[in-house]
Amino acid sequence: MSAASSARQILTRLHEVMAGRTHAQHKLDRVVEIIAESLTSEVCSIYLLREGALELYATQGLNPEAVHVTRLAIGEGLAGTIAQNIETLNLAEAKAHPDFAYRPETGEEKFHSFAGVPIVYRERAVGVLCVQHVEPRRYEDVEIEALQTTAMVLSELIAHKELVDEEGQIDLEIAHIENDVLQGLTLVKGLAAGRAVFHQPRIEIDQVVAEDIEAERQRVYRAFDKMRDQIDALGKEPEFGKGGEHVEVLETYKMFAYDEGWSRRINEAIDSGLTAEAAIERVQQRTRMRMREIDDPLLADRMHDLEDLSNRLLRIVSGQLGTAATQGLRRDTILFARNLGPAELLEYDRRRLKGVVLEEGSLTAHVVIVARAMGVPVLGRVSGIRTRVAEGDEVILDAVEGTVTLRPTPQVVDAFATRFAKTREKQATYAELRDVEPFTRDGTRITVMMNAGLRDDMSALAMSGADGVGLFRTEFQFLVSSTLPQRDRQLRLYRDVLDAAGDKPVVFRTVDIGGDKAVPYLDSAVGERDENPAMGWRALRLSLEREGLLKAQARALLEAAGGRSLSVMFPMVSEPWEFDAGKQVFEDQLRFLRERRKLVPETIEYGCMLEVPALADALDILAPKLSFISVGTNDLTQFLFAADRANPKLAERYDWLSPAILRFLARVAQSLVGQNVRLGVCGEMGGRRLEALALLGIGYRRLSITPAAVGPIKELVRKVDLNELTQQMTRWLATPPGDMRAELQRWAAQHDIDLD
Template structure:
């Protein structure tokens, strides 16, 4: 195979060697063309003139059936089988016994290896195993280009290679193109054939033990190491790791002479090829579970560690889903875009992508199966589409659109130092959201007047252990130093629900979104919250410090949290430590229960901030991280707008400063709605500051508020269309 002879000569040698070793009178290799046809590429025993002339349509004949089923077929009298297809040019009339095995690559049958004999005989199990092993080696050799040159490979379907367009959902705006990097990418086995079968059996056994121990450790410590996946998923992983059929398939593959890695790869390919044909979504889901498990086992065998992958400078990360910390593990300067099979626009992976200004498209069903490492791909975060292996003209068109976006960004940059004042003279305070040290660069770049929401949990989510007092203090001090005289509002730790820390022991909850999360966790574990408050007070010594508590559902919760702040202030005074020159403590309005208790809450607070993401998910009883229901409501619906209007009115009546810091504040049309409701303080993601400021400068709120009053009485599920019409009528840049 490694010789210098022409490709066809090497193929002819291969079939001759296989025929001799299998004691077969015929050995043939069929490879799949891009059209789907299976073409006879080499044969020993059939007529030589049939090579490259005999083609079978998809599913035609026994060869087509082997490719379709992705499983071996063994027959003692092939011509009597209903799928048998007679081709006179091959001269296979005398042959009765038939054994065919698929050449599987990436879960696809890229060809078929066939042996035949004249006598009506049944090939035994050992011979079937042998031909499967040979077929696997042959598939790897064909796909790698060792046997056929790259010229011949161009037209053979070894992997998806045609341009494709997939429609998904926009999670983070922007345009990007680059080369695919598969999150938790499969580890390709370097060696296929074992030198010592017993050693490989031991390696496989030890790797399986290590894999199961790893999963057990995750089960005992919570689901955090899987990036926020549920406890049930971990239990399913453990169940599959113990699956007798899977374990037996791996053991049998090693006994055929494969290395442990090659055995895992072969079993994974067989599962993938068979499960992929299933229509049942549950079965397809199980395919992903088995495939993820196989990939983990391969990484155990390879001794790989997370975060050590060498990425291209224009990486497009492709994943089934990402946990809150997964995206942050990759070098930020190399990630150009993100494609997800699952998720939602409100998931924390999407929020992090927007914070880092990484274009992201989600809900792209099957995108991982359609891509290989290194494929060129376009992420269109404007239309919610992905272009796989795009044609040159499509790539050129996207590059032109990117140039236009850069020009638009340049226009926004010109507005950086322009005050956010409407055409009718109303001053709007425009802030930005942050959560990482890298976000601080956006303060000067966007011209934001401060940080309206600093998500302190991100430091905890990217750490391998609980951040100590000094590291928390250092981060908060860096944030305040960078902001200078601009205000910064720190939100205390908001974990739980879909944000799980691997080092923090948590109990299993049936509904984590409604469970012990955010301030509830902080009050249940006061030492954790007091440590953070102590760090905030130390960082804010001698200057203004703004702290707010997330997910306050009752007035008593706010009182209890505020008492912890008072205790920490007393603790610092007794030790002669400096305190903030001005301390303001507020609450986030995210729970609908507060809508009917604002009269009791607002007098106790220095300010409040509306977390629209959580407020609306609880108001509409639709989990924003569940893609099946996340889009069941529009935030520009009368109930949502009326709730916001009520909060604004109560705050105005009591003189309580109020801001909106959810994703709503970063989208021009939604921000326009907020302004018409009377809000004058918005905190947007960095990418939304420029577009929202442009909208503010083009708005006449006196006229717009009259139009909004009529929309609040609508009985429609959404007034988005009417609001867009109002904006166009008033020449507002939304």
């Protein structure tokens, strides 16, 4: 018998039981009898979550006196392990499992084989369905499939109070624990408070058992057709953000949307007797269980893509369309999501969106770059979101310490308000420095510029008092577009940015896409994904190979800066010839425009980023060709330490204040002394007060940082005696202390320099 026919047989009989007018316990008793008979199993038991523990609610084959007596904690025994891990167990010998826990009142000592599946409701295990045999044997795949399908139906019946009476109510809803604190990885620093809102609102499935299988199949076919049309249409839109889908997975979406295996599995679930919605959810549950077993991050990403696409299909078939962004935010919000694309984040009302909490997320994710530019704090790698957060919960986000507090007590709210007020006071103090030039105590002028990437970012230039834009990331326009942005669109953006900057300089970094910033319209050229995307086919490497891309950008920048000054910076330069090749593209386009009597820039400055360590040993060759060079400390650090910043185990492991980093940066600064090249830093390191202090002490006089950091760094600069600091840093680099960070903190405290 197939899995579908086994499940259909059980569901048909369950439907008959549900139609009866007997009380809930009698229905549950009949359910375990039906499952045991259908699978020719000697034991069938149902454990349900009540008051925080799994309670035996019904059994066929075990001692009936154990019902409502036997209880297991989450994680205790086989049932507790299934509930904790939301996994399936299939054992020929139950007692051999390390988590086996014997309960004498059940009389289960004579049974050897065991199979159990979680009863899942809203991504939480609210119970366990298990079967047992005297003879040691593993259950067949068709039996496990039937059990899993039955467990899904049971969860909906339980949720609709059809199998549990009022006295025996189980823990369906999230336990509203006050001051429930979740830990995560800080992706964008900041403090925020608001109400919890899920990016993808939950879809309630009202009916799980199909009355007409063919009608349900047709509903799924129509939903598939509509979904495929939507995915195809996304690739044709001028702005990808309108579809609300992840930019970087469009091609994978198309692959899954037309995948026959996926649609076949949904069809098989319908064959078992499920409605269209329940069938999609059934296949989605199976995907989630597989995801928990996957260690390969690339494969896990693909499974997440399928999860996102399943959500889209479920919304289409149920008629419950849209994200929280399309519905609109009505109050200060902390947004919760499995993951987000940059275009999706930009859909939200910035006045209401105060913070973001992600189950996944990495320091290099596109959404993090955009969130940092928007000034929205983000916490990533937060587990337990779906099982511990309820829509509308009051939330305090501390993306400095890396925590999110759910349902805080009044005392915690007051303490946070006090801390937040102090932060605002400091910000007001920094704002007073907006028009003050940052000179050190011994009279050295430090250039403090800001990073940007969006048209709206330019308003921060005047508000922060930055000396200009030291890094304008042109790739943002590429990341939120479904097709390669045409030259005229690029030209409008660059012209608007220069207009907004006025007399202040703007350094445009040529597009840094590819690798970990994949865009769908270039995926076909990439072929297979890079094993190490940060060190792969990206940035200038990609632009030089796809010359049309760089030509279009070069002409757009040259035309936008007509009659003005233009500063161009090439990313990911590894050797001097790459800079030469990039500059030649601009010079060729400049000649083209002059021949056609177009207005061109009055002056052009060319520079590059130093991110690849190899370039440091070729600066004597490259420096005479440069007007400026900017160190990208984010990429440089991961390359020096061979440590992927996207890996949470390594993200915080290597310190920017380690002697290795500081000595390297000091050598770069020394090698450019006497050269007519402006040296700066445009990585995150320059925006942290302690790290900025170290940079000043080893010879860096130009910093380009987030707008929010401009005020704090200006204030820091005004407290520093550069001569004294330089001497101390020189001594430390010659003979590094055991803890450079601690030593620098002590030095700062002795000189009345606040580092908070």
